Amino acid sequence: MVKRYLELRSLEEALTLLTTAFAAPRRTEKVPVMQSVGRVVAEPVYAKYSVPEVNLSAMDGIAVRSRDTLGASDQNPVTLDHCARVNTGNIIPPEFDAVIMIEDVWESGSHFQVRRAAVPWQHVRPAGEDIKENKLVLPRGHLIRPFDIGALVTYGITSIEVLAVNVGIIPTGSELVPLGVRPGPGQVVESNTVMAQVFLSQMGAHCTRLPIVHDDPDLIRDALRSAVRDNDLVIISAGSSAGTRDFTESVIRSIGELLFHGVAVKPGKPMMLGRVEGKPVLGLPGYPLAAQSVLREFAAPLLESWGFAPAPRYPVTARLAQALTSDPGFDEFVPLFVGCIGDTLYGTPHGKGGFAQMATVKANGYTHIPAPVEGYEAGTELTVFLTTDPGSIERTLILTGTLDPALEELAGLAHDEGLYIHATNPGNTAGFLALGNNTCHASPLVLPARSPLKTYTSLIKNPDDRELAFIHIATIEMGIASRDGLNVTDLANARFINTRKGTPSRMVLDTLLAAEGIDPLELNGYLQEVHDSPAVAVAVRNGFADAGICTSSIASASGLQFIPVAHADYELAVQRDLLTDPRIGMLITLIRSPAYHALLMKSGGYSTETTGMIRHLSTDSILTESPLPAINPESPQG
């Protein structure tokens, strides 16, 4: 283990080697100007002609030779023999060098008289005012933006020489199936190569994704040789197994030079760099988040060192919503979701494993923890690089608690109104905790039906002096999901799947077993716990278990039989003072809207009699019913 660590290159060493060991390919291509947005100018672009090409009048008036007006005054008006009537934007004939405003001109017969001398070039928009012929429009290295195109077209430029680079991407691994093929057990879609292609194409690279190569050194060698011949950079996407990586390493050694294998970067440690025929060969790790690190922190800087524009990095300062540990000695890159609570940006880490791609999908940024750091306390201010429009942050509500399809439907309606919902699913208890720590706007909670609110207070870790309001989203039908329609009396002979303590499914099960007088430990599988209700449905669907407790909508989405046995209230807990926040107000309006009612009815398994009712949890835990009128979801009040 120690030996391995000693072999790892630091981020800085690896980057320095990568960006200095290879000559820039200096490949360019000519593209039509309308297709040049996002590309980098390879040869300076000059104006084909001056704009405007001739002198134009900036006023309505007469064009004159300024020297003819010398000495003109009220006492000594000058009658001009030679001048021309012009309006704003008209061409000034070449013999004239000034314009006198029509208000300052007296017509006398067919002649014009002026009473003040014209300064040369007054009220003239001279030829070349915007740009002069042959002048530089775009320097080499300029990243072309949409509004640059207007200027280019105006200046007569129809095509541009831009930087180009050919990148060959080789997927290796016998476990890979191509895009669009459903993987069997133990197989995965070749997603890392697809991601590499999309990511590097955004920088202007021409990416060729080559056919999948199985774990055979000879096949890998042939593919690599051919890719190096046709490309300026080759990315070889290693399988996730150590065996595949070893093949890649030995193939690079056999036809070129291995510069390093392994970087002190997480995720991304198994990265490799080789040189074959003077060209870089980048070994991409198999775990998707590791592949992302290597693409963003190594492949992009390599192209940048060749003149390509880096993907924009927009840093913000955010406070950590929870502690974040880090391996000292490793530069770590951690996906985060940044949200704004009050005036403070909070960043919530989204898992550090290299495996879970949902972490980056749900995140809107990432942070870089330098190698010496062992971790940060909750509340530490960090720099987060956003992967989304910063403006979206203030339009986003952060919901932490228990997710249910009912919330997904609500989020869909909210998105249509420009209100984004960022929801995470750590469960009821963690949701309450986040509400107490002020690191979420609201907590969606699945709670035993019709319970007095005071029973919830035991769940609240930091009730301090805050007051909570509970907005009723819907009543959820819960019951026994099975492939074959098992009911309570069949459970004794079935393999059951349970969920963790404190989860709604567990609470329903325990209540049910007590009512039926069944000893929990006699239930085959009572000790087999999965995370939540959707995990129950997967376990039953896959035959891992025969039955479990979940919600009606989840059972139905998994195509399972369902016997209802109980109800739960799906509530949105929020601090009372946030009820006046327009975003929470919008959410309440949507919860009460006929459109939302219709969506819940369509999906089934919900009842909405008290949807939109707000209850207040006072500090002394006394239940107060909302003074709001009863909700009639058929009325068009939403």
Place this chain on the structure above:
Amino acid sequence: MVKRYLELRSLEEALTLLTTAFAAPRRTEKVPVMQSVGRVVAEPVYAKYSVPEVNLSAMDGIAVRSRDTLGASDQNPVTLDHCARVNTGNIIPPEFDAVIMIEDVWESGSHFQVRRAAVPWQHVRPAGEDIKENKLVLPRGHLIRPFDIGALVTYGITSIEVLAVNVGIIPTGSELVPLGVRPGPGQVVESNTVMAQVFLSQMGAHCTRLPIVHDDPDLIRDALRSAVRDNDLVIISAGSSAGTRDFTESVIRSIGELLFHGVAVKPGKPMMLGRVEGKPVLGLPGYPLAAQSVLREFAAPLLESWGFAPAPRYPVTARLAQALTSDPGFDEFVPLFVGCIGDTLYGTPHGKGGFAQMATVKANGYTHIPAPVEGYEAGTELTVFLTTDPGSIERTLILTGTLDPALEELAGLAHDEGLYIHATNPGNTAGFLALGNNTCHASPLVLPARSPLKTYTSLIKNPDDRELAFIHIATIEMGIASRDGLNVTDLANARFINTRKGTPSRMVLDTLLAAEGIDPLELNGYLQEVHDSPAVAVAVRNGFADAGICTSSIASASGLQFIPVAHADYELAVQRDLLTDPRIGMLITLIRSPAYHALLMKSGGYSTETTGMIRHLSTDSILTESPLPAINPESPQG
């Protein structure tokens, strides 16, 4: 005039009307996942299957039924009848629910023995750990990013329903010529429609640029009718003349409703909004920068209100490098270039006219001056929205002074090294002033050849206690440019074109006339001044004048005859303490490089004997020669 102003809609009124008067078209289309980057999800995307689909081992060891291990201890080892050897990543057979690390397992014959109970699900990567079947991957409204594609592909998603919108763009104006056609005098390329297409396409709109329509109400009406039929939004790009705008207004009135004509926004005042068959018709002003304002501040928010992702706006706080005036009553949008001098971001306004597109090409951001504000003092802190990667700012040197093609060549070399040059051309005096005010890194100056540096000090407005160094870029050949090879003795009979006082061309001319004993006012055209040397070449090339003084390289670029008469030194003035700045160091290295020498030789008109020499201007104005060795441009020292 007052009447007109009363009719103008405020920015806020116009935006409110625009974003509430039209129903969202709710058009969607299915695109392959690899082409979906930058698009907005129209229908929620769910995982086709769980990932991983089955339980996988997270360790090398044995897969067991946890209940079989109950009670195992050192004193009471348990021999397992039923278990399976698994390695990291292997599938765990469905009957097992835990993995015991191989280090904690003892082999006894064909059996495994364990000495500690396994907790259910220990060292198991459960099915659905990344995502569970049918779970939400992307909500409606999500802007798809490159790394999202990896997740989508992994989860079996090959195409996505995204928001779509059809935008028809009609260019009107008899003065327009199509893209790629060289405009005659008074004509312009239809660049605003091209810009609109490129800009809105970036947001995911399908733009159809329709054929140019001449200034004829019947033709405009037919084009508008047909465009409204086929599109969700029609943009009608008005010519810059008032007549064209009036046609557009009357056509909208004749087949629909004109909601307003004129907004209190600069540039962008002549904007129009109409409604035809319930669809928005946006009248785009003719001036390019006005068209940009309207596209960015109105068309983009309209699409945003329909669910499209806004172009990202990345705000930074910058200090104004110079005062900025504004029309009270108008919301103004001003292009700025933001640069970093020391630790401070400075924003330099880049012209406020609607005409000059180079203003936005050279700018890297813009600021919004609210209607009530009359202007800002130099030094005021403003919010600037960047149009480039913020990271590019610290890689950019700001040069203010007199530009020459020699600097463009240098900037090209610098770009290849990742060093960006932002150069503006207000002339020697303004360059010195910027250096004194610390709002540029260095000033390129064209100065009379071989003059002692102390003669420059009269040009320095704020010499205070700073010391300047002068880096010699090249010696520039200056002379008489003409179409027919005129020399000094021919000038008496020629029409001459002069430049402003203090410009290098003017200094050379005055010295020349004095030496030849010619009275300046006897020179036909001495009083006709243009901005600088390139403007002289344009005037002579276009026949506006017969001769003028410019540099050899500029004359040659304009295809003019050239008689050399003098030399000028092209110097880069910089504060002495900035000589240690690595970016200035890089620039000096490039100035001294053989590659730069070769470029200057190739372009002609320069001599480089003293290129790279550094002279110091002490506070007591005594010339000090640089102790550096003489430069030999043939040696590979660069």
